[in-house]
Amino acid sequence: MSEVNNRIAVLRAELKISQQELADxxxxxxxxxxxxxxxxxxxxxxxxxxxxxxxxxxxxxIFSLN
Structure with a gap:
């Protein structure tokens, strides 16, 4: 079964935003x-x-299959 990978943490870090800020x-x-x-x-x-x-x-x- 394929696993979905993502780059959300990397993209957040580039913008210097928290998980909460993105969630909001x-x-x-x-x-x-x-x-x-x-x-x-x-x-x-x-x-x-x-x-x-x-x-x-x-x-x-953002998303890719492994």
């Missing part, structure tokens, strides 16, 4: 951001698109 910006909980970053939760398409919009990148620049 895309209207999810900080725990959601944390579990996505650690790979324990694969986000819905809606959340993935919100993240891509926030970071102004394509979804494929």
């Amino acid at each position: 910006a895309i209207d999810v909980s900080r725990k959601t951001i944390s579990t996505i970053e650690t790979g324990r939760f694969t986000p819905s398409v809606t959340i993935a698109l919100k993240l891509a919009g926030y970071f102004n990148v394509a979804v494929e620049e």
Whole structure:
């Protein structure tokens, strides 16, 4: 089975924002951001698109299959 990898922590670090700031910006909980970053939760398409919009990148620049 494929595992979904992501670059959310890297992108957050580049912008110097916290998990809470990102969560507030895309209207999810900080725990959601944390579990996505650690790979324990694969986000819905809606959340993935919100993240891509926030970071102004394509979804494929955030998420990839291992």
